[in-house]
Amino acid sequence: MNTTAISSNIQVITGNAAAAIAAKLARPDVVAAYPITPQTEVIEQISSFHASGDMDCELITVEGENSAMNAVMAASLAGGRVFTASSSWGLVFMYDAVLATAGARAPVVMVNVNRETPGIIAVSSGQQDMISTRDAGWIFLIAENCQEIMDLVLQSYRLAEDYDIQLPVMVHYDGFFLSYLSEGVEIPAQETVDQFLSVLESQPKRTMLRPGEKLGVGTHGILGGYMELRHKHVTAMERSKAKFDAIDQEFADIFSRSYGGQLEEYLTEDADMVLVGSGSMCGTIKSVIDEQREKGIRIGLVKIRMYRPFPHQALVKALKGKKAIGVVDRSLAFGFDGGPIYTELKAFETKLGGAKLVSFIDGIANTDITKTNVKQMIQMTADLADGKDVPEVTWVSYPKANKDKGEK
Protein backbone atom coordinates (compact mmCIF):
# COMPACT_ATOMS: atom_id res chain seq x y z
CA MET A 1 0.00 0.00 0.00
CA ASN A 2 1.19 3.46 -0.88
CA THR A 3 1.24 5.42 2.35
CA THR A 4 2.50 8.74 1.02
CA ALA A 5 0.75 11.55 2.82
CA ILE A 6 -1.51 13.45 0.46
CA SER A 7 -1.59 17.17 0.20
CA SER A 8 -4.00 18.47 2.82
CA ASN A 9 -5.90 20.53 0.26
CA ILE A 10 -7.20 17.49 -1.62
CA GLN A 11 -10.83 16.85 -0.79
CA VAL A 12 -13.04 14.04 -2.05
CA ILE A 13 -16.03 15.95 -3.43
CA THR A 14 -18.63 15.76 -6.16
CA GLY A 15 -18.47 17.62 -9.46
CA ASN A 16 -21.27 19.86 -8.22
CA ALA A 17 -19.32 20.69 -5.06
CA ALA A 18 -16.24 21.44 -7.19
CA ALA A 19 -18.28 23.95 -9.22
CA ALA A 20 -19.64 25.60 -6.06
CA ILE A 21 -16.23 25.84 -4.38
CA ALA A 22 -14.70 27.27 -7.57
CA ALA A 23 -17.45 29.90 -7.68
CA LYS A 24 -16.74 30.77 -4.04
CA LEU A 25 -13.01 31.10 -4.73
CA ALA A 26 -13.70 33.51 -7.61
CA ARG A 27 -15.43 35.88 -5.12
CA PRO A 28 -18.50 36.79 -7.20
CA ASP A 29 -20.53 39.86 -6.25
CA VAL A 30 -23.87 38.36 -7.26
CA VAL A 31 -25.14 34.79 -7.54
CA ALA A 32 -28.70 34.13 -8.72
CA ALA A 33 -29.88 30.61 -9.41
CA TYR A 34 -32.77 28.20 -9.29
CA PRO A 35 -32.35 24.49 -8.48
CA ILE A 36 -32.85 21.67 -10.98
CA THR A 37 -31.67 18.04 -10.99
CA PRO A 38 -28.76 17.28 -11.40
CA GLN A 39 -27.48 20.81 -10.63
CA THR A 40 -29.28 21.35 -7.29
CA GLU A 41 -26.27 20.54 -5.10
CA VAL A 42 -24.35 23.49 -6.62
CA ILE A 43 -26.99 25.89 -5.30
CA GLU A 44 -27.26 24.06 -1.96
CA GLN A 45 -23.53 24.40 -1.43
CA ILE A 46 -23.43 28.06 -2.41
CA SER A 47 -26.40 28.78 -0.12
CA SER A 48 -24.56 27.03 2.67
CA PHE A 49 -21.36 29.07 2.06
CA HIS A 50 -23.45 32.22 1.98
CA ALA A 51 -25.36 31.37 5.17
CA SER A 52 -22.19 30.59 7.09
CA GLY A 53 -20.55 33.82 5.97
CA ASP A 54 -17.86 32.05 3.92
CA MET A 55 -19.13 33.63 0.73
CA ASP A 56 -19.61 37.37 0.68
CA CYS A 57 -21.97 37.82 -2.26
CA GLU A 58 -25.49 38.93 -2.96
CA LEU A 59 -27.40 35.64 -3.26
CA ILE A 60 -30.70 36.08 -5.07
CA THR A 61 -33.02 33.11 -4.67
CA VAL A 62 -35.12 33.79 -7.73
CA GLU A 63 -38.44 32.15 -8.64
CA GLY A 64 -37.12 30.62 -11.86
CA GLU A 65 -34.19 30.36 -14.24
CA ASN A 66 -35.31 33.19 -16.49
CA SER A 67 -35.02 35.61 -13.59
CA ALA A 68 -31.69 34.05 -12.60
CA MET A 69 -30.11 34.86 -15.95
CA ASN A 70 -31.68 38.32 -16.14
CA ALA A 71 -30.42 39.10 -12.63
CA VAL A 72 -26.83 38.05 -13.29
CA MET A 73 -26.80 39.75 -16.70
CA ALA A 74 -27.90 43.04 -15.11
CA ALA A 75 -25.41 42.68 -12.25
CA SER A 76 -22.66 41.93 -14.77
CA LEU A 77 -23.52 45.00 -16.85
CA ALA A 78 -23.32 47.06 -13.66
CA GLY A 79 -19.73 45.85 -13.30
CA GLY A 80 -20.20 42.92 -10.94
CA ARG A 81 -18.65 39.49 -11.08
CA VAL A 82 -21.47 36.96 -11.29
CA PHE A 83 -22.24 33.25 -11.23
CA THR A 84 -25.21 31.03 -11.95
CA ALA A 85 -25.83 27.37 -12.63
CA SER A 86 -28.50 25.42 -14.44
CA SER A 87 -29.28 22.33 -16.49
CA SER A 88 -31.50 21.13 -19.29
CA TRP A 89 -35.00 22.60 -18.93
CA GLY A 90 -33.62 25.31 -16.68
CA LEU A 91 -31.30 26.42 -19.46
CA VAL A 92 -34.24 26.33 -21.85
CA PHE A 93 -36.34 28.45 -19.48
CA MET A 94 -33.64 31.13 -19.40
CA TYR A 95 -32.97 30.94 -23.12
CA ASP A 96 -34.10 34.43 -24.17
CA ALA A 97 -31.95 35.91 -21.39
CA VAL A 98 -29.05 33.64 -22.41
CA LEU A 99 -29.21 35.19 -25.91
CA ALA A 100 -29.56 38.71 -24.53
CA THR A 101 -26.58 38.21 -22.21
CA ALA A 102 -24.40 37.20 -25.14
CA GLY A 103 -25.62 40.10 -27.28
CA ALA A 104 -24.92 42.52 -24.44
CA ARG A 105 -21.41 41.05 -24.15
CA ALA A 106 -21.98 40.61 -20.40
CA PRO A 107 -19.15 38.45 -18.99
CA VAL A 108 -21.40 36.06 -17.06
CA VAL A 109 -19.91 32.75 -15.90
CA MET A 110 -22.19 29.79 -15.34
CA VAL A 111 -22.10 26.02 -15.19
CA ASN A 112 -24.56 23.88 -17.09
CA VAL A 113 -24.89 20.32 -15.84
CA ASN A 114 -25.66 18.46 -19.05
CA ARG A 115 -28.99 16.70 -19.20
CA GLU A 116 -31.26 15.65 -22.03
CA THR A 117 -34.07 17.90 -23.24
CA PRO A 118 -36.40 15.67 -25.24
CA GLY A 119 -40.19 15.78 -24.81
CA ILE A 120 -40.00 12.65 -22.72
CA ILE A 121 -39.34 14.59 -19.53
CA ALA A 122 -36.83 12.09 -18.25
CA VAL A 123 -33.98 12.89 -15.90
CA SER A 124 -31.23 11.62 -18.19
CA SER A 125 -27.65 12.51 -18.93
CA GLY A 126 -26.76 13.70 -22.43
CA GLN A 127 -25.43 16.84 -24.13
CA GLN A 128 -28.53 17.83 -26.08
CA ASP A 129 -29.03 20.92 -23.89
CA MET A 130 -25.55 22.10 -24.87
CA ILE A 131 -26.05 21.35 -28.55
CA SER A 132 -29.42 23.07 -28.64
CA THR A 133 -27.88 26.32 -27.32
CA ARG A 134 -24.54 26.12 -29.12
CA ASP A 135 -24.92 29.27 -31.18
CA ALA A 136 -26.32 31.53 -28.49
CA GLY A 137 -23.04 33.46 -28.66
CA TRP A 138 -21.51 32.10 -25.46
CA ILE A 139 -18.12 30.48 -25.10
CA PHE A 140 -18.74 26.82 -24.27
CA LEU A 141 -16.18 24.78 -22.34
CA ILE A 142 -16.54 21.11 -21.38
CA ALA A 143 -15.01 19.32 -18.36
CA GLU A 144 -13.96 15.68 -18.11
CA ASN A 145 -13.68 15.22 -14.34
CA CYS A 146 -14.27 16.98 -11.02
CA GLN A 147 -10.85 18.66 -10.95
CA GLU A 148 -11.38 20.04 -14.44
CA ILE A 149 -14.77 21.46 -13.40
CA MET A 150 -13.01 23.39 -10.62
CA ASP A 151 -10.21 24.55 -12.90
CA LEU A 152 -12.45 25.51 -15.83
CA VAL A 153 -14.71 27.66 -13.66
CA LEU A 154 -11.66 29.57 -12.43
CA GLN A 155 -10.27 29.91 -15.97
CA SER A 156 -13.69 31.04 -17.21
CA TYR A 157 -13.54 34.24 -15.19
CA ARG A 158 -10.21 35.12 -16.78
CA LEU A 159 -11.65 34.42 -20.22
CA ALA A 160 -15.09 36.05 -19.79
CA GLU A 161 -13.91 39.23 -18.09
CA ASP A 162 -10.78 39.72 -20.20
CA TYR A 163 -10.93 43.17 -21.74
CA ASP A 164 -10.24 41.74 -25.21
CA ILE A 165 -12.99 39.13 -24.93
CA GLN A 166 -15.98 40.29 -22.80
CA LEU A 167 -18.18 37.31 -23.52
CA PRO A 168 -20.24 35.02 -21.30
CA VAL A 169 -18.78 31.57 -20.62
CA MET A 170 -20.68 28.37 -19.88
CA VAL A 171 -18.83 25.41 -18.37
CA HIS A 172 -20.55 22.14 -19.23
CA TYR A 173 -20.20 18.88 -17.35
CA ASP A 174 -22.13 15.64 -17.65
CA GLY A 175 -25.09 15.30 -15.33
CA PHE A 176 -24.95 12.22 -13.07
CA PHE A 177 -21.61 10.94 -14.45
CA LEU A 178 -19.80 14.01 -13.06
CA SER A 179 -22.37 15.94 -11.01
CA TYR A 180 -22.63 13.08 -8.51
CA LEU A 181 -19.15 11.58 -8.92
CA SER A 182 -17.02 11.90 -5.78
CA GLU A 183 -13.27 11.97 -6.35
CA GLY A 184 -10.20 13.75 -5.08
CA VAL A 185 -10.03 17.42 -6.07
CA GLU A 186 -7.20 19.73 -5.16
CA ILE A 187 -8.74 22.88 -3.76
CA PRO A 188 -6.49 25.85 -4.51
CA ALA A 189 -5.71 28.38 -1.82
CA GLN A 190 -7.73 31.59 -1.91
CA GLU A 191 -4.56 33.68 -2.28
CA THR A 192 -3.51 31.67 -5.34
CA VAL A 193 -6.87 32.15 -7.00
CA ASP A 194 -6.80 35.86 -6.12
CA GLN A 195 -3.37 36.09 -7.74
CA PHE A 196 -4.55 34.23 -10.87
CA LEU A 197 -7.57 36.53 -11.27
CA SER A 198 -5.72 39.74 -10.32
CA VAL A 199 -4.59 40.21 -13.94
CA LEU A 200 -8.12 41.40 -14.69
CA GLU A 201 -7.73 44.31 -12.27
CA SER A 202 -4.78 45.68 -14.23
CA GLN A 203 -6.82 45.78 -17.46
CA PRO A 204 -8.92 48.78 -18.55
CA LYS A 205 -12.37 48.81 -16.95
CA ARG A 206 -15.17 47.53 -19.16
CA THR A 207 -18.14 49.82 -19.83
CA MET A 208 -20.51 49.69 -16.87
CA LEU A 209 -24.03 50.88 -16.29
CA ARG A 210 -24.12 53.41 -13.44
CA PRO A 211 -27.08 55.15 -11.83
CA GLY A 212 -27.41 58.69 -13.18
CA GLU A 213 -25.15 58.10 -16.17
CA LYS A 214 -26.75 58.27 -19.62
CA LEU A 215 -25.79 54.93 -21.08
CA GLY A 216 -27.99 52.27 -22.64
CA VAL A 217 -27.79 48.57 -23.29
CA GLY A 218 -29.95 46.34 -25.43
CA THR A 219 -31.15 49.35 -27.38
CA HIS A 220 -32.68 49.06 -30.78
CA GLY A 221 -30.12 48.62 -33.54
CA ILE A 222 -30.58 48.06 -37.23
CA LEU A 223 -28.46 47.59 -40.34
CA GLY A 224 -24.91 48.93 -40.09
CA GLY A 225 -24.60 49.34 -36.34
CA TYR A 226 -26.17 46.01 -35.60
CA MET A 227 -24.08 44.31 -38.25
CA GLU A 228 -20.97 45.82 -36.67
CA LEU A 229 -21.95 44.42 -33.26
CA ARG A 230 -22.55 40.96 -34.69
CA HIS A 231 -19.23 40.98 -36.50
CA LYS A 232 -17.43 42.17 -33.38
CA HIS A 233 -19.07 39.29 -31.51
CA VAL A 234 -17.74 36.80 -34.06
CA THR A 235 -14.21 38.22 -33.95
CA ALA A 236 -14.18 38.29 -30.13
CA MET A 237 -15.20 34.63 -30.17
CA GLU A 238 -12.37 33.87 -32.57
CA ARG A 239 -9.89 35.75 -30.32
CA SER A 240 -11.02 33.66 -27.36
CA LYS A 241 -9.36 30.56 -28.86
CA ALA A 242 -5.78 31.78 -28.47
CA LYS A 243 -6.70 33.56 -25.23
CA PHE A 244 -7.98 30.29 -23.75
CA ASP A 245 -4.76 28.51 -24.74
CA ALA A 246 -2.73 31.30 -23.10
CA ILE A 247 -4.85 31.20 -19.92
CA ASP A 248 -4.32 27.42 -19.74
CA GLN A 249 -0.55 27.98 -19.90
CA GLU A 250 -0.64 30.63 -17.22
CA PHE A 251 -2.89 28.44 -15.08
CA ALA A 252 -0.32 25.64 -15.42
CA ASP A 253 2.46 27.93 -14.20
CA ILE A 254 0.49 28.83 -11.08
CA PHE A 255 -1.47 25.64 -10.31
CA SER A 256 0.77 22.98 -11.94
CA ARG A 257 -2.09 21.55 -13.96
CA SER A 258 -2.28 21.94 -17.73
CA TYR A 259 -4.95 20.63 -20.05
CA GLY A 260 -3.83 21.86 -23.47
CA GLY A 261 -6.27 24.73 -23.98
CA GLN A 262 -8.90 24.24 -26.70
CA LEU A 263 -8.10 20.54 -27.06
CA GLU A 264 -6.44 17.90 -24.95
CA GLU A 265 -4.53 15.38 -27.03
CA TYR A 266 -4.06 11.95 -25.47
CA LEU A 267 -1.47 9.75 -27.20
CA THR A 268 -2.26 11.20 -30.62
CA GLU A 269 1.25 11.88 -31.86
CA ASP A 270 2.00 8.43 -33.27
CA ALA A 271 -1.64 7.34 -33.56
CA ASP A 272 -3.07 6.00 -36.82
CA MET A 273 -6.58 6.30 -35.45
CA VAL A 274 -8.13 8.89 -33.19
CA LEU A 275 -11.40 9.12 -31.33
CA VAL A 276 -12.80 12.62 -30.85
CA GLY A 277 -14.92 13.09 -27.75
CA SER A 278 -15.88 15.51 -25.00
CA GLY A 279 -16.78 15.42 -21.33
CA SER A 280 -16.77 12.45 -18.95
CA MET A 281 -16.63 9.86 -21.76
CA CYS A 282 -13.02 10.91 -22.33
CA GLY A 283 -11.89 9.36 -19.04
CA THR A 284 -13.36 6.01 -20.04
CA ILE A 285 -11.92 6.33 -23.56
CA LYS A 286 -8.45 7.00 -22.08
CA SER A 287 -8.68 3.90 -19.88
CA VAL A 288 -9.53 1.76 -22.94
CA ILE A 289 -6.75 3.41 -24.99
CA ASP A 290 -4.29 2.47 -22.21
CA GLU A 291 -5.33 -1.19 -22.59
CA GLN A 292 -5.25 -1.09 -26.41
CA ARG A 293 -1.81 0.54 -26.42
CA GLU A 294 -0.47 -2.42 -24.44
CA LYS A 295 -1.56 -4.58 -27.38
CA GLY A 296 0.29 -2.29 -29.79
CA ILE A 297 -2.81 -0.62 -31.23
CA ARG A 298 -1.94 2.97 -32.09
CA ILE A 299 -5.06 4.78 -30.99
CA GLY A 300 -5.35 8.23 -29.46
CA LEU A 301 -7.97 10.67 -28.23
CA VAL A 302 -8.66 14.30 -29.04
CA LYS A 303 -10.79 15.80 -26.28
CA ILE A 304 -12.77 18.89 -27.17
CA ARG A 305 -12.52 21.29 -24.21
CA MET A 306 -13.66 24.41 -26.04
CA TYR A 307 -16.72 23.69 -28.13
CA ARG A 308 -17.84 27.24 -28.96
CA PRO A 309 -16.15 28.84 -30.78
CA PHE A 310 -15.57 25.60 -32.68
CA PRO A 311 -11.81 24.92 -32.49
CA HIS A 312 -11.48 23.84 -36.11
CA GLN A 313 -7.91 25.11 -36.61
CA ALA A 314 -6.68 23.13 -33.59
CA LEU A 315 -8.70 20.07 -34.65
CA VAL A 316 -7.26 20.11 -38.16
CA LYS A 317 -3.76 20.43 -36.72
CA ALA A 318 -4.31 17.51 -34.35
CA LEU A 319 -6.07 15.22 -36.82
CA LYS A 320 -4.37 15.92 -40.15
CA GLY A 321 -2.84 12.82 -41.72
CA LYS A 322 -4.53 10.29 -39.43
CA LYS A 323 -5.95 7.24 -41.20
CA ALA A 324 -9.34 7.20 -39.51
CA ILE A 325 -11.24 9.35 -37.02
CA GLY A 326 -14.26 8.28 -34.97
CA VAL A 327 -16.31 11.13 -33.51
CA VAL A 328 -18.41 10.31 -30.44
CA ASP A 329 -21.51 12.43 -29.97
CA ARG A 330 -23.74 12.42 -26.92
CA SER A 331 -26.54 14.25 -28.75
CA LEU A 332 -28.32 14.39 -32.09
CA ALA A 333 -28.35 16.62 -35.19
CA PHE A 334 -31.54 16.14 -37.12
CA GLY A 335 -31.31 15.73 -40.87
CA PHE A 336 -27.65 14.80 -40.80
CA ASP A 337 -26.08 11.36 -41.09
CA GLY A 338 -24.19 11.58 -37.82
CA GLY A 339 -23.94 13.49 -34.58
CA PRO A 340 -23.52 17.26 -34.26
CA ILE A 341 -19.78 17.38 -33.53
CA TYR A 342 -19.16 14.84 -36.31
CA THR A 343 -21.14 16.99 -38.71
CA GLU A 344 -19.17 20.10 -37.78
CA LEU A 345 -15.81 18.34 -38.11
CA LYS A 346 -16.95 16.97 -41.46
CA ALA A 347 -16.99 20.54 -42.79
CA PHE A 348 -13.17 20.49 -42.51
CA GLU A 349 -12.70 17.02 -44.01
CA THR A 350 -10.86 18.32 -47.07
CA LYS A 351 -8.16 19.76 -44.77
CA LEU A 352 -7.56 16.48 -42.93
CA GLY A 353 -5.15 14.96 -45.45
CA GLY A 354 -7.38 12.09 -46.47
CA ALA A 355 -8.41 10.99 -42.98
CA LYS A 356 -11.69 9.09 -43.05
CA LEU A 357 -14.45 10.07 -40.65
CA VAL A 358 -17.12 8.02 -38.93
CA SER A 359 -19.83 8.97 -36.42
CA PHE A 360 -20.80 7.24 -33.19
CA ILE A 361 -23.92 8.16 -31.25
CA ASP A 362 -23.82 6.97 -27.64
CA GLY A 363 -24.52 8.05 -24.08
CA ILE A 364 -27.84 9.69 -24.87
CA ALA A 365 -30.97 8.96 -22.80
CA ASN A 366 -28.74 8.16 -19.81
CA THR A 367 -27.08 5.19 -21.48
CA ASP A 368 -23.61 4.54 -20.19
CA ILE A 369 -20.66 4.83 -22.60
CA THR A 370 -19.10 1.60 -21.37
CA LYS A 371 -15.61 0.30 -22.00
CA THR A 372 -17.16 -2.40 -24.19
CA ASN A 373 -18.80 0.33 -26.29
CA VAL A 374 -15.51 2.22 -26.59
CA LYS A 375 -13.75 -0.99 -27.70
CA GLN A 376 -16.40 -1.40 -30.40
CA MET A 377 -15.84 2.18 -31.59
CA ILE A 378 -12.08 1.63 -31.72
CA GLN A 379 -12.55 -1.62 -33.66
CA MET A 380 -14.84 0.07 -36.19
CA THR A 381 -12.42 2.99 -36.57
CA ALA A 382 -9.61 0.47 -37.12
CA ASP A 383 -11.73 -1.27 -39.77
CA LEU A 384 -12.26 2.09 -41.47
CA ALA A 385 -8.50 2.69 -41.42
CA ASP A 386 -8.02 -0.73 -43.04
CA GLY A 387 -10.34 0.24 -45.88
CA LYS A 388 -13.23 -1.95 -44.73
CA ASP A 389 -16.83 -0.93 -45.22
CA VAL A 390 -18.02 0.81 -42.03
CA PRO A 391 -21.41 2.55 -41.75
CA GLU A 392 -21.14 6.33 -41.54
CA VAL A 393 -23.13 6.46 -38.30
CA THR A 394 -23.53 3.84 -35.57
CA TRP A 395 -25.83 4.06 -32.56
CA VAL A 396 -23.53 2.06 -30.32
CA SER A 397 -26.01 1.18 -27.56
CA TYR A 398 -28.97 0.73 -29.92
CA PRO A 399 -28.15 -1.92 -32.53
CA LYS A 400 -31.69 -1.83 -33.92
CA ALA A 401 -30.97 1.65 -35.35
CA ASN A 402 -28.05 0.25 -37.32
CA LYS A 403 -30.24 -2.32 -39.09
CA ASP A 404 -32.80 0.25 -40.28
CA LYS A 405 -30.95 1.43 -43.35
CA GLY A 406 -34.02 1.98 -45.50
CA GLU A 407 -34.85 5.52 -44.39
CA LYS A 408 -31.77 7.35 -45.63
Place this chain on the structure above:
Amino acid sequence: MSEVRFHGRGGQGVVTTSKILANAFARTGQFGASFPMFGFERRGAPVTAFGRFSDKPVKEKTQIYNPNILVVLDPSQKNSPAVFDGLVPGGMLLINDKKNKGDIRHENLRKLAMVDANGIAMEEIGLPIPNTVVVGAFAKMSGLLDIDPVLEALADYFSGKKLDANRVCAKRGFEEVTTVDL
Protein backbone atom coordinates in the same frame (compact mmCIF):
# COMPACT_ATOMS: atom_id res chain seq x y z
CA MET B 1 -7.83 -1.39 -9.24
CA SER B 2 -10.66 -2.66 -7.06
CA GLU B 3 -14.14 -2.28 -8.48
CA VAL B 4 -16.75 -2.35 -5.74
CA ARG B 5 -20.52 -2.35 -6.03
CA PHE B 6 -22.68 -1.39 -3.06
CA HIS B 7 -26.25 -2.64 -2.66
CA GLY B 8 -28.74 -1.40 -0.10
CA ARG B 9 -31.87 0.64 0.40
CA GLY B 10 -32.53 4.36 0.62
CA GLY B 11 -31.87 5.50 4.19
CA GLN B 12 -29.06 3.04 4.90
CA GLY B 13 -26.37 5.44 3.73
CA VAL B 14 -25.31 3.36 0.72
CA VAL B 15 -23.99 6.31 -1.31
CA THR B 16 -22.26 7.75 1.75
CA THR B 17 -20.54 4.40 2.32
CA SER B 18 -18.96 4.61 -1.14
CA LYS B 19 -18.00 8.28 -0.60
CA ILE B 20 -16.35 7.68 2.79
CA LEU B 21 -14.26 4.87 1.30
CA ALA B 22 -13.16 7.04 -1.66
CA ASN B 23 -12.22 9.70 0.88
CA ALA B 24 -10.25 7.21 3.01
CA PHE B 25 -8.32 5.95 -0.04
CA ALA B 26 -7.40 9.53 -1.00
CA ARG B 27 -5.98 9.97 2.52
CA THR B 28 -3.51 7.12 1.93
CA GLY B 29 -2.17 8.66 -1.28
CA GLN B 30 -4.29 6.29 -3.35
CA PHE B 31 -7.22 7.24 -5.52
CA GLY B 32 -10.92 6.70 -5.09
CA ALA B 33 -13.96 7.53 -7.17
CA SER B 34 -17.54 6.79 -6.21
CA PHE B 35 -20.96 7.55 -7.58
CA PRO B 36 -24.54 6.33 -7.23
CA MET B 37 -26.45 4.46 -9.91
CA PHE B 38 -28.84 7.00 -11.33
CA GLY B 39 -32.41 6.89 -10.25
CA PHE B 40 -34.83 8.58 -7.93
CA GLU B 41 -33.46 8.46 -4.42
CA ARG B 42 -36.03 7.76 -1.74
CA ARG B 43 -36.12 6.01 1.60
CA GLY B 44 -36.72 2.27 1.28
CA ALA B 45 -36.05 1.90 -2.45
CA PRO B 46 -33.17 -0.31 -3.62
CA VAL B 47 -30.03 1.79 -4.07
CA THR B 48 -26.82 0.85 -5.88
CA ALA B 49 -23.54 2.74 -5.73
CA PHE B 50 -20.11 2.18 -7.25
CA GLY B 51 -16.56 2.64 -6.03
CA ARG B 52 -13.23 2.36 -7.82
CA PHE B 53 -10.13 2.31 -5.62
CA SER B 54 -6.62 2.23 -7.01
CA ASP B 55 -3.01 3.23 -6.50
CA LYS B 56 -3.25 5.06 -9.86
CA PRO B 57 -5.66 7.85 -10.86
CA VAL B 58 -9.08 6.47 -11.78
CA LYS B 59 -9.97 7.52 -15.32
CA GLU B 60 -13.10 5.46 -15.94
CA LYS B 61 -16.41 7.29 -15.72
CA THR B 62 -18.75 4.37 -16.30
CA GLN B 63 -20.85 2.20 -14.04
CA ILE B 64 -19.29 -1.03 -12.76
CA TYR B 65 -20.39 -4.19 -14.57
CA ASN B 66 -17.72 -6.62 -13.34
CA PRO B 67 -17.10 -5.93 -9.64
CA ASN B 68 -14.53 -7.88 -7.68
CA ILE B 69 -16.01 -6.83 -4.33
CA LEU B 70 -19.69 -6.64 -3.39
CA VAL B 71 -20.93 -4.80 -0.32
CA VAL B 72 -24.49 -5.62 0.70
CA LEU B 73 -25.96 -3.32 3.33
CA ASP B 74 -29.46 -4.74 2.99
CA PRO B 75 -29.40 -8.46 3.93
CA SER B 76 -32.75 -9.09 2.19
CA GLN B 77 -30.94 -8.71 -1.14
CA LYS B 78 -28.28 -11.29 -0.30
CA ASN B 79 -29.26 -13.82 -2.93
CA SER B 80 -30.69 -11.37 -5.46
CA PRO B 81 -29.34 -12.09 -8.97
CA ALA B 82 -28.82 -8.31 -9.37
CA VAL B 83 -26.28 -8.36 -6.52
CA PHE B 84 -24.11 -11.06 -8.10
CA ASP B 85 -24.49 -9.84 -11.69
CA GLY B 86 -21.06 -9.71 -13.35
CA LEU B 87 -19.05 -10.74 -10.25
CA VAL B 88 -15.57 -11.75 -11.40
CA PRO B 89 -14.06 -15.12 -10.34
CA GLY B 90 -12.34 -14.89 -6.97
CA GLY B 91 -14.80 -12.22 -5.84
CA MET B 92 -15.50 -11.09 -2.29
CA LEU B 93 -18.74 -10.18 -0.57
CA LEU B 94 -19.25 -8.18 2.63
CA ILE B 95 -22.72 -8.42 4.10
CA ASN B 96 -24.52 -6.68 6.92
CA ASP B 97 -25.76 -9.85 8.63
CA LYS B 98 -25.52 -11.41 12.07
CA LYS B 99 -24.02 -14.75 11.23
CA ASN B 100 -23.24 -17.05 8.37
CA LYS B 101 -26.32 -19.09 7.69
CA GLY B 102 -24.53 -20.88 4.88
CA ASP B 103 -27.08 -19.67 2.38
CA ILE B 104 -25.01 -17.19 0.39
CA ARG B 105 -23.57 -18.89 -2.65
CA HIS B 106 -22.23 -17.95 -6.02
CA GLU B 107 -19.79 -19.80 -8.25
CA ASN B 108 -17.42 -16.82 -8.41
CA LEU B 109 -17.52 -16.00 -4.70
CA ARG B 110 -14.34 -16.96 -2.83
CA LYS B 111 -14.49 -14.87 0.33
CA LEU B 112 -17.49 -14.02 2.46
CA ALA B 113 -17.35 -11.42 5.23
CA MET B 114 -20.10 -10.70 7.73
CA VAL B 115 -20.69 -7.97 10.25
CA ASP B 116 -23.76 -7.26 12.37
CA ALA B 117 -23.79 -3.64 11.25
CA ASN B 118 -27.42 -2.97 12.19
CA GLY B 119 -26.87 -4.38 15.69
CA ILE B 120 -23.69 -2.37 16.27
CA ALA B 121 -25.30 0.80 14.87
CA MET B 122 -28.30 0.37 17.21
CA GLU B 123 -25.96 0.06 20.21
CA GLU B 124 -23.73 2.99 19.28
CA ILE B 125 -25.98 5.53 17.55
CA GLY B 126 -29.45 4.21 18.36
CA LEU B 127 -30.41 4.02 14.69
CA PRO B 128 -30.32 1.07 12.26
CA ILE B 129 -28.04 2.95 9.85
CA PRO B 130 -25.28 0.43 9.09
CA ASN B 131 -22.98 2.44 6.80
CA THR B 132 -20.18 3.51 9.15
CA VAL B 133 -19.88 -0.01 10.59
CA VAL B 134 -19.65 -1.29 7.02
CA VAL B 135 -16.80 1.07 6.04
CA GLY B 136 -14.73 -0.20 8.98
CA ALA B 137 -15.54 -3.80 8.09
CA PHE B 138 -14.66 -3.12 4.44
CA ALA B 139 -11.21 -1.85 5.39
CA LYS B 140 -10.49 -5.09 7.27
CA MET B 141 -12.04 -7.64 4.91
CA SER B 142 -10.58 -6.13 1.73
CA GLY B 143 -7.12 -5.70 3.21
CA LEU B 144 -6.87 -2.48 1.22
CA LEU B 145 -7.09 0.05 4.04
CA ASP B 146 -6.03 0.55 7.61
CA ILE B 147 -8.66 1.82 10.04
CA ASP B 148 -6.96 5.20 10.63
CA PRO B 149 -7.71 6.81 7.23
CA VAL B 150 -11.31 5.61 7.62
CA LEU B 151 -11.61 7.28 11.03
CA GLU B 152 -10.08 10.47 9.61
CA ALA B 153 -12.42 10.43 6.61
CA LEU B 154 -15.48 10.29 8.87
CA ALA B 155 -14.72 13.84 10.03
CA ASP B 156 -15.79 15.09 6.58
CA TYR B 157 -19.28 13.67 7.09
CA PHE B 158 -19.99 13.96 10.84
CA SER B 159 -19.11 16.27 13.69
CA GLY B 160 -19.29 16.38 17.50
CA LYS B 161 -20.93 13.46 19.29
CA LYS B 162 -22.14 11.96 16.02
CA LEU B 163 -18.56 11.80 14.78
CA ASP B 164 -17.41 10.08 17.98
CA ALA B 165 -20.25 7.54 17.84
CA ASN B 166 -19.69 6.80 14.15
CA ARG B 167 -15.97 6.35 14.74
CA VAL B 168 -16.83 3.75 17.35
CA CYS B 169 -19.09 2.11 14.76
CA ALA B 170 -16.26 1.98 12.19
CA LYS B 171 -13.78 0.63 14.74
CA ARG B 172 -16.20 -2.07 15.85
CA GLY B 173 -16.88 -2.94 12.20
CA PHE B 174 -13.12 -3.31 11.65
CA GLU B 175 -12.71 -5.48 14.75
CA GLU B 176 -15.88 -7.56 14.65
CA VAL B 177 -16.11 -8.48 10.97
CA THR B 178 -15.65 -12.22 10.39
CA THR B 179 -14.56 -13.80 7.13
CA VAL B 180 -14.76 -17.27 5.66
CA ASP B 181 -13.04 -18.59 2.54
CA LEU B 182 -15.41 -20.45 0.27
